[in-house]
Amino acid sequence: MKHFMRDLSLRYKIPLRVLVLASITAILVTASILFRVYDETRNDLLRHAESMGRLLANTLVGPITHDDVWRAYEIINSPFQGGSLDQTQIAETILLLDTRGQVFVSTQPTQYPMLSEPGRLDPEYAAIVDLATDRNDVKPSVVDPSDSSRLFVTIPVISEGARLGTLVMSYPKSLFMPRFVDIAQRAALMTLLALAVLLPIAWYWGHRMAKPLVRLAGCMDQIGPSVPENLHCDLSESHDEIGRAGTAFKRMLKELKEKEQLEQEIMASERLAAVGRLSAGIAHEINNPLGGMLNAINTFKRHGPDDPRTLKTLALLERGLTQIKDTVAALLVETKVEIHPLSRRDIEDTRTLVTAEAAEKRLELIWENDITEDLPLPSTLVRQILLNLLLNAIRAADKRVECQVYRDSRSFTLVVKNDGTHIEDEDMAYLFEPFSRLSRNGHGLGLWVTYQMARQLNGGIVVESEPGETRFSVALPLQEEA
């Protein structure tokens, strides 16, 4: 049950709580009204009893003095005579006790006969009789024994300061009950009516309040270890807590997506870096003996015999070793080259280099060069990057290759686009790896070398590919011009 209540949807919890709250309020209000009514009824009764008692007590002075029992009986019986009197205000029994606490006369002679001691007939009267015989107490008093079903009002009969007797009026507490029951019934009816009105309102209200939360919870439920691609959350746009939670959630979701993307990029670049370190290590290990071998061949050619077969074999060896050296050199990206600033001419030179290849494939080469002044970038590396990208583009393009070169205050950007077959998403991750399976021609090191060079210049390469256009852009930060 506890779990059931805890796990119940807010859609039901809210209206249920409203109802519980309304019921508690109604019960509390009713209880306070009942308490007040009890108090008022009791006070009314006591006031009435006291005024009637005083009247009776004054009238009884004569009959007691004259020992006129019948007259006293007629007097104490008089409140019971008028049929029009409010029945709830009439005492159950009125006793007139003499100074010894014996019954002088009572309205119930059969129950409390004359001369009897009420304390013996009815234990509840014992305390009252003590009051009645206490000559010092000359004030009316109320005795309300908690364990009794009756309430007693005692009024001394006093003449000239002397106490002649005591009037004891007993009221059944059940007098209050009809009024109580009546009020309680009305209150219950009103509560039910109020609840009947509140129920649909609370239901509607609860649903409205719970709706954004339910949506948010539903949206959150969809997020597992990764963010689903097509997650669509219709969250509240308000500025209250739920709206803020929704906004925060959306932000979190966005950041989560970005983080995921970033993680993927980091993973790719780390892989590339690892591959780079590995290949550089191997290349160095190969380079040293290679240099020795080529030197040995050179020396042999200069001083060795002129045997044509040997020479031919050496030439073969030399060519093979040179090819290995070229490949290894490509793997070892050489950055330690002379630095002369990049100028507009460097870019234009590259254009001249590729124009022939483009023309061979009958491609349209669109060129846009916005560089007007020298930039603090190593021109050789930049030219190499641009050349690699352009040659790739020309190989891939169907009809058109486009090149844009421009700068802004912080960076230098070159963009190369082609309209050839686009690169599939799943291939993107392996695009820059050496000897990539994507490399259909060439030695498979072009993009990898390009990537390495861009990284060395603290830049980055972004590839965007969709049918009809594949776009490589390289952004290189411009160093502070000291």
Place this chain on the structure above:
Amino acid sequence: MTRRRFCATLALCGLAPGAIATALASEGHELRLGLTPVFLDDQSIFLEAWRTYLTARLQRPVVFVQRGSYREIVDLLNQGQLDAAWLCGFPFVRHERRLRLLAVPLFQGRPLYRSYLIVPAGDTHTKSLLDLRGKVFAYSDPDSNSGFLYTQFALAKIRERSEVFFARTFYTWSHRKVVEAVAVELAQGGAVDGYVWETLQRSHPQLAARTRVVEQSPEFGFPPFVARSTLPAGDFKALQDVLVAMRNDREGKKLLGQLNLDGFTPGERKLYDGIASMAEKVANRP
């Protein structure tokens, strides 16, 4: 009860026609009659009818005067403030020197009645006065024969006195109220005028049924109408004639019927000998 009766009297006086009021003032000729609870004297409509009847027959204004006890009426008679009164036989024989017997009512055809000893209807074991020893007892009036004197006499016969024999006694100042006191069991026994009890049994059967008659006394002279001895003979005769003649006319008969009486007779002093001797014995008891 005193107040109510007094108010009724005031109302009657106030209702008296203007002409009569003028006559009263100028001639001072009205006849003042005292009434006591020897009969059911708390029926103001009946009293007004009876007063009108007597006024018409006597051709002079009649005024009824009611008081709380027999003694007050006797005092008024002795002081000459009343001309006549319907009294009990006991005060009559005690104050006989200053009173004259005017008329005696006829109850069940005879000028006699009894005292009844009654107990609550629920009390089925009480057989006689002796069973009421140590109980609460209700008398009607210390000057009443049936409601007081006879019980004193009966107790004296067994050498008892009321104040010792009973735990407590009280007066209700009316026979009817003795019946009421016994009916509500305020008193466990009471002495009541037999005529009043019988009349109540007819007019208020529910009240009478709550009491039970245990003993009936011997017969005594019915409570008589008496006149002060100083009343002029003419007035005496006129009033006596009107009372005695009531049984002869229709209107008078109707009034007698309401009183549960058969008529009035001039009566004789010896009717009250029994009461007189009883009073003497009670006065001289040891």
